[in-house]
Amino acid sequence: MTVTAYYSSDTHAPSVGIAAQAFFTTILTACLVNGYTGKSAAGWTSAYTGSTGQVAYQQGAGSNGFFLNVDDSAASANGSNARVQMFETMSAFGTGTNGTPTTAQISGGGYFPRGNNGTDTLPGRWLVIADAKRFYMWHEGTSTSGTTGFGVVVGFGDIDTFGASDIYATLLMAYSGSGPSGAGGMQHGGTTMVSLSSGNYMMRRFDQLSTGCQITKSWDYVKGGQTAYMGNSTAATALAYPNPVDGGIYVSPVWVSEAIVSANPVLRGVVPGIWAPLHYLVGTPASVLALDTVTGSGLTAGKTFTFCNCQANGNAGWVCFETSNTWS
Amino acid sequence: MGTVTYYTSDDTSAPALNDAQGSLGSLLNKILVGSGGVAYGSKASSGWTNPYSGTTGQYVFQQGGGNGFFLNLDDSAATGTSTWARVSGYQTMSAFGTGTLQFPNNIQQSGGLYWPRFPYTAATTPSRWACIATNKTFYFWNEGDGTNNGSKHYQSLFFFGDANNYGSADNACTLILGETSAAVPTLTFTNIATLTTIIYAASNFLGALDGSGSVTQGWHSDYWLNGASANVGNGGVAYPNPEDTGLYVKPIWLTEVNAGQNQLRALMPGIWNNCHAASNFTQTAVNTANFGGNSGDQVGSSRSFTILLLGSTAANYGSIVFETSNTWY
Numbered sequence: 156m157t158v159t160a161y162y163s164s165d166t167h168a169p170s171v172g173i174a175a176q177a178f179f180t181t182i183l184t185a186c187l188v189n190g191y192t193g194k195s196a197a198g199w200t201s202a203y204t205g206s207t208g209q210v211a212y213q214q215g216a217g218s219n220g221f222f223l224n225v226d227d228s229a230a231s232a233n234g235s236n237a238r239v240q241m242f243e244t245m246s247a248f249g250t251g252t253n254g255t256p257t258t259a260q261i262s263g264g265g266y267f268p269r270g271n272n273g274t275d276t277l278p279g280r281w282l283v284i285a286d287a288k289r290f291y292m293w294h295e296g297t298s299t300s301g302t303t304g305f306g307v308v309v310g311f312g313d314i315d316t317f318g319a320s321d322i323y324a325t326l327l328m329a330y331s332g333s334g335p336s337g338a339g340g341m342q343h344g345g346t347t348m349v350s351l352s353s354g355n356y357m358m359r360r361f362d363q364l365s366t367g368c369q370i371t372k373s374w375d376y377v378k379g380g381q382t383a384y385m386g387n388s389t390a391a392t393a394l395a396y397p398n399p400v401d402g403g404i405y406v407s408p409v410w411v412s413e414a415i416v417s418a419n420p421v422l423r424g425v426v427p428g429i430w431a432p433l434h435y436l437v438g439t440p441a442s443v444l445a446l447d448t449v450t451g452s453g454l455t456a457g458k459t460f461t462f463c464n465c466q467a468n469g470n471a472g473w474v475c476f477e478t479s480n481t482w483s
Numbered sequence: 484m485g486t487v488t489y490y491t492s493d494d495t496s497a498p499a500l501n502d503a504q505g506s507l508g509s510l511l512n513k514i515l516v517g518s519g520g521v522a523y524g525s526k527a528s529s530g531w532t533n534p535y536s537g538t539t540g541q542y543v544f545q546q547g548g549g550n551g552f553f554l555n556l557d558d559s560a561a562t563g564t565s566t567w568a569r570v571s572g573y574q575t576m577s578a579f580g581t582g583t584l585q586f587p588n589n590i591q592q593s594g595g596l597y598w599p600r601f602p603y604t605a606a607t608t609p610s611r612w613a614c615i616a617t618n619k620t621f622y623f624w625n626e627g628d629g630t631n632n633g634s635k636h637y638q639s640l641f642f643f644g645d646a647n648n649y650g651s652a653d654n655a656c657t658l659i660l661g662e663t664s665a666a667v668p669t670l671t672f673t674n675i676a677t678l679t680t681i682i683y684a685a686s687n688f689l690g691a692l693d694g695s696g697s698v699t700q701g702w703h704s705d706y707w708l709n710g711a712s713a714n715v716g717n718g719g720v721a722y723p724n725p726e727d728t729g730l731y732v733k734p735i736w737l738t739e740v741n742a743g744q745n746q747l748r749a750l751m752p753g754i755w756n757n758c759h760a761a762s763n764f765t766q767t768a769v770n771t772a773n774f775g776g777n778s779g780d781q782v783g784s785s786r787s788f789t790i791l792l793l794g795s796t797a798a799n800y801g802s803i804v805f806e807t808s809n810t811w812y
Contacts, residue, residue: 201543318726347711348719361726377675378736378747391676395744400650400688405747410708413721419721422708422731422758 156184156217158428159197160246160461161185162446164199173270173279173298174233177208180225186213186283187290198287205248211364212255213227213245214312214325215287221325221358223311226264234271234333240264241311241327241358243366253366255327256356260367262284265329265354266337268307272297280465282446284428288313291328291429293463295445306417306445306464307334308341308474314411315483316424323359324424326370326411329352330467332421338468341429342385345371348412350383353468360413361421368413371420374431375407385409385431385465386473396434396442404449406460406475407432427482430460430475437471448478457481485548485617488522488529489789489807490514496524499609501575501629502601505540507568508558515544515621516616529620538581540568545576549619549645552657552685553578555758557595557614564604567665572593572643572657574685586659587683587696594683596661602637613791615753615805620644622754622805624791626766627667635794638766639667640803644738646749647812648688655686656749658737667795670803671713673701675738675745688739688748700748701738703755708733712774716794716802718758732757732788733803738771752811755804759792764802766792786810 159450161182168191171181190196198215198431208227210292214220222245227237242251256265270279277298284291289312296305310328330337331354339354352372360368380388409429412420444463451458459479465472491497498510517528530547540558545551553576558568571592573582587596601610606629613624621644627637641661648656660682662668673679678699687695708731710719720731732755737748757764787808793801 294739309633315728316726317724321726345707373707377672377703381674381706390743391745392674393745394675394747399741399744399746400648400653400739400748403649403747417721417725419760420719421725422720422729423726472579 156286156288156483158284158286158480158482159194160324161194161285163278163281165191165193170230170278172231172276173272173294173296174235174276175227175231177227178269179237179267180208180227182211182281182283183212183225183292184210187285196285197285197290197441203248209248211245211248216311218288219322219325219358221252223253224264225267231276233273233275235269236333237267237269238264238328239267239329241325253358255358255367257367260356260369261331261354265327265356266332266334267309268330268334268337270294270296270305271335272305280445282476284361284463284478286482289428291341293474293476301444303441303464303471304466305335306466308463308465310341310429313422315427317422318361321361321363321364321423323357325358326355327424335466336469340465340467342465342467342472342474344381344385345372346382348373357411357413360415361423362416368415370411370413370423372426373410373412375433377434379380379431380403380435384467384470384472386436387470387471388435390435390438393435394433396436397448405433406455407433428477430477432462432473432475436473443473485530485619487615487617487809487811488527489615489805491613492609494524494526498523500601500612500625501609502564502566504560504562504564505558507598507600508542508556510612511544511556512542514616529616529621535576535579540767541579543576543579544768546644547618550654550657550685552602553582553644554659555582555595557598560600564601564607565665566600567597567602568600569595570598570659570661572644572683572685574655574691582697584685586685588697591683591697591699592663596626596628596659596663597665598641598661599625599627599639599667601627601629602667603634606630611787613805615807617811620752624704624803635792635797635799637667638792638794638799640670640793647752648749649747650688652690653688653748655684655691656688657685658670659683661697663731669691669795669800670715670793671702672703672715673738675701675703676712676740677701678740688746698739701740702751703738704735705733705758708709708758710757710760716757716804717761717800718756720758722759722763730788733754733758753806755806757802757804761792761802762800764790764792
């Protein structure tokens with residue numbers, strides 16, 4: 156399964172205003188379905204479409220084969236959103252079985268926030284990493300490179316499960332409200348294993364029965380500064396950057412758990428391709444810049460990590476995208 | 484790299500740990516130093532030396548590998564129940580109780596930390612025990628109760644030896660863990676900005692040349708998988724994990740705070756944190772079932788574990804996982 160990193164700086168990458176109608180679908184269709192000169196597509200299909208900005212993507216080879224219905228048809232406007240819902244089967248855009256999140260959970264679907272920077276209509280920086288089974292996307296939310304406070308990180312696809320027969324472990328990481336001031340997103344974890352990550356849903360719970368399973372993401376809480384948002388910690392609570400002992404940068408896998416069937420949490424798997432940085436990073440001046448890249452050593456030898464800044468519910472943070480072809 | 488050996492009171496010819504003067508010291512002397520390379524029965528000893536001794540129960544053990552530091556163990560208290568040894572480390576020694584760069588020093592912990600020999604008050608029959616050791620590190624679990632029935636009052640852990648340090652200049656990451664008084668406490672992890680009063684290192688992360696001498700340390704594992712609990716080995720994941728019927732353990736790390744910076748210093752070799760509640764397990768035998776590796780990160784499939792319960796005040800508050808296979812390094 157080949158992992159490809161698609162950058163807005165690629166010569167033939169699509170260019171679209173930060174808050175334009177079809178912002179997400181323009182980028183995702185190019186990366187997941189069509190590819191562009193210099194970058195092959197990630198092996199997904201555009202299964203169904205509607206009006207402008209309405210695309211239902213289906214996962215590719217080796218995946219659970221589920222769908223992400225992306226309604227990115229709202230008029231261009233800063234602070235606008237695409238709305239997303241995943242389905243097990245589909246027959247038309249917006250029509251399918253076991254839509255998650257359900258209407259009761261987030262009416263109209265989860266939020267993929269576009270840019271939100273005043274009257275900014277210019278293109279901004281973005282990064283998509285994908286294989287045929289999942290994609291993760293960061294965009295800076297502003298056309299001014301290096302500005303923080305507007306970054307958005309979202310994703311969809313199969314996690315690496317611990318159970319061999321868990322065939323519904325497809326995760327949507329969206330916001331639960333209009334963002335990036337809304338809660339949730341990829342960066343949101345829990346404060347315990349049984350508190351839930353806003354906007355984060357699995358296709359079905361671990362016993363493969365009911366749908367609409369809101370889950371908890373977690374990572375190394377102590378090193379990470381005891382915060383529910385990745386890369387959002389204080390100097391007093393997190394690991395210094397870099398670790399003074401060895402100059403190292405420490406990142407943690409992101410685990411998925413749920414506590415629906417039993418009160419005791421079930422540990423379901425790991426989200427491949429994204430990592431939680433464990434250092435104090437949000438100071439002034441910033442310790443890292445968006446798209447800074449570091450290489451791993453030890454247990455993460457051979458991996459390349461790219462820093463993406465993000466914002467959710469008033470919390471600044473950072474997520475590391477594993478941009479090397481080393482997810483499995 | 485030292486070879487890992489697992490010793491328990493269940494072993495054929497295993498020495499007894501009872502209330503007799505020097506019983507703990509004598510047992511450790513057999514395990515660590517032995518005679519002619521043999522601890523007892525068919526078990527090899529772990530390659531340490533006993534360069535100095537005092538009166539009955541007074542031993543100095545020197546690491547056979549690693550930093551080559553010293554453990555001064557005074558188990559000379561008279562035979563009886565509620566008995567404890569006093570322990571501290573030294574970077575150099577010239578006689579029992581005489582050396583330089585003691586850890587903890589007498590300002591930090593006057594007379595040294597406490598290790599339980601026979602903490603129970605109402606029995607004199609031998610306690611069960613378990614120890615995993617290499618030539619530079621050992622961990623010891625003492626059930627502390629001669630009734631041998633899974634008593635929850637005194638099950639405790641102590642250790643001495645080198646951790647797997649991350650800093651290339653860190654040649655003094657030799658640790659000692661013990662109690663601060665003659666009582667078994669609840670063993671708890673710290674957050675990254677706080678330190679324990681029960682774990683000391685021979686020096687800070689800059690190593691022996693820095694000359695800092697004894698410093699307290701922090702330690703932690705995965706907080707969430709530990710059920711958002713500070714208690715060592717009292718995790719929150721359902722057991723066995725319903726997703727895959729697995730047993731989950733996570734590494735334990737050592738931390739230090741210097742100049743206002745929180746630092747990750749080392750990985751603890753040989754012990755792991757149990758991600759499941761202690762109430763899922765019973766201490767019906769020291770040598771509990773060995774669990775194969777699980778599918779979690781960093782564990783792999785070649786390690787074997789034994790779970791040992793920790794208790795105080797009649798309750799099991801947690802557990803410690805010994806890696807009993809020769810897979811520490």
